[in-house]
Amino acid sequence: MMARPEKFIDESGRRVDGRLPNELRPIKMQVGLLKNANGSALVEYGLTKVIAAIYGPRESQKSVSLPDRASLRVRYHMAPFSTEERKNPVPTRREIELSKVLRESLEPIVMTNYFPRTTIDVFVEVLQSDGGTRTVAATAASLALADAGIPIKALFGGVAVGKVDGVLVVDINEVEDMYGDADMPIVAAPDLNLVTLYQLNGVLSKDEFQEAFDIAMNAITGIVNMEKETLKSSYQVENKEGDLEK
């Protein structure tokens, strides 16, 4: 098991992995990597790696079919090898809860009214976990939905704000999550100024709680810009003359 660090923030104001409080981990994004899925994305925040796949819209099973909109099915799952010690692949209570809050974060964004009596499946698999997995899952879901060509009101993304040694820090890793004072995952669509998921584990003052939203919104704006760049560069093709054509 990971040991608790003596200090979370050193004399120069840097965190356990050398980042400043408002600094994100290195982020990588890739779309369209799964051939069978209608859309897919792999997103990494530092060591946390999450893959998302979209299937659908496809005809719903009769019993769950909704007459005026598509149903969303979301499965958040952690691979057995994603954690320090092997995780039993049977869905835990945690995974059931996270599937629910992630689905509820997608409901106001996905334009389900275009596809009545169908199901849109969002499967996210945590391949490696180092803190912030549900927020990375949200970012991966955003890219995968865009890759699938499913109409969404805006791109969205997630980040977890934490509190260590009395300081609010953005994009916490596993050690900061495990031993920190607070963990607050947030998912938002900054282009629409909408927050679609928040949770809090730990203690924050009212002011800190409000500040955490500002910090997250700022970070997510950057993350969504990265999503846009990733999508643009993925669908750009070079024509014969060598010019870029969209």
Place this chain on the structure above:
Amino acid sequence: MSITPYRVPVVPKIKRDNYIKLYEKGFRTDERDFYTPRKISIKTNVLEKANGSSLVKLGNTTILAGIKIELGQPYPDTPSEGVLQVHAELSPLASSFFEPGPPDENSIELSRVIDRSLRDPRVIDFNSLIINPGNKAWVIWIDLYALNYDGNLFDASMLATMSALYTTRMPELEELETGEIKIKNKVSNRPIKINKRIVSVTTAKIGKYIIVDPNLDEEIISDTRSVLVFDEEGNIVGAQKTGMGSYTMEEINNTIEISSKASQVYFKLLEEALENEKLER
């Protein structure tokens, strides 16, 4: 896996419109203002075989909390702390919307939000629950039973949890000649050590209105809901957006202010209820 609910009660759009028209005039259907919870009644020690229990009514929403304490082992990563387990049962007898079967996502979410609010903020003194570090510890089982569902299970469950914890009595131990430790009496006079009181405040967003303690109708017509848990110093010790919609930043700041004020009302009602209980005993 989580799927968009398909067994939800149908609410005519006209009903939602009527509610919003009423809000425009500053009223709610049950004659409350926007920021006042329904009438709260708390009755503790309702079960003899549990170490602690409480029956809470928040309007017509009724929750029975039972606390059982058993001998067990501490978790390897917290060898000097007792163990907490919170479970919720949305029994089919409580509502036509509840189905029998293993806990669904709503029940799991409810119990996990209560669990988180107790655990990290250390509402229970977990260090006082250790008998033999790394080896023997008390296991606190909090089981929440919905008996009647009329909206806002979170706040009612939190009141039931806190009031049951306040009346919980620890078991009594004895050491055998062999050195083995076993339970002598299942219930003693020793209370469980509590560090602080907390209350949960659920608000619903309906159109542009934020209202405290939604009843079932209001919950069904709401765009989304927010659960904020407060301690007595006004810190936020737990939070969860629950429901399908979204919030703008302005609405969130509004929700925080409204919930923070309402937490004072809940604390006062919890205080009064516990005070009455003391006189009765």
